[in-house]
Amino acid sequence: MCAETISVITNDGRNIVATNIILDESHERVYSTKEGVQQLVLGLYIIRGDNISIVGELDEELDSHLDLSNLRAHPLKPVIH
Template sequence: MAATTGLETLVDQIISVITNDGRNIVGVLKGFDQATNIILDESHERVFSTKEGVQQHVLGLYIIRGDNIGVIGELDEELDASLDFSKLRAHPLKPVVH
């Protein structure tokens, strides 16, 4: 039996990735490999601040190395669409320290 990462069910779905350096990147999962390197399409980075709303920087087609991924999660598109990011305030995430 082949080992799986659980990402198979998320292909062609919108996901949110938190990287080890504290970035939040959202996009459509297009592929991944055995090292959990992932390919996102239609991606953007969400930059959080305590002083202004969430900024969203368009990245487009984007590759993230597996060793830089902290968390991968499925995104609830309906809930995400209902959020007013211009009014959200939050501290930026700090990098993961090993």
């Protein structure tokens, strides 16, 4: 299976087209209705284009004030195209 081609538009107006995206200093947030959000360190992580559903900007100031240990939420479900 070939990776899907993705288009990323940067803040400075560039449109970069590729098949993969590389994430640096990454971690995964795992949600649960029974315990707080777990953060799993991934480090340098590569994602194939066909596995990307949404890319968005994180408000770092707002995020830094969240108490993830007390946050409860249903685990994310797979996106079906």
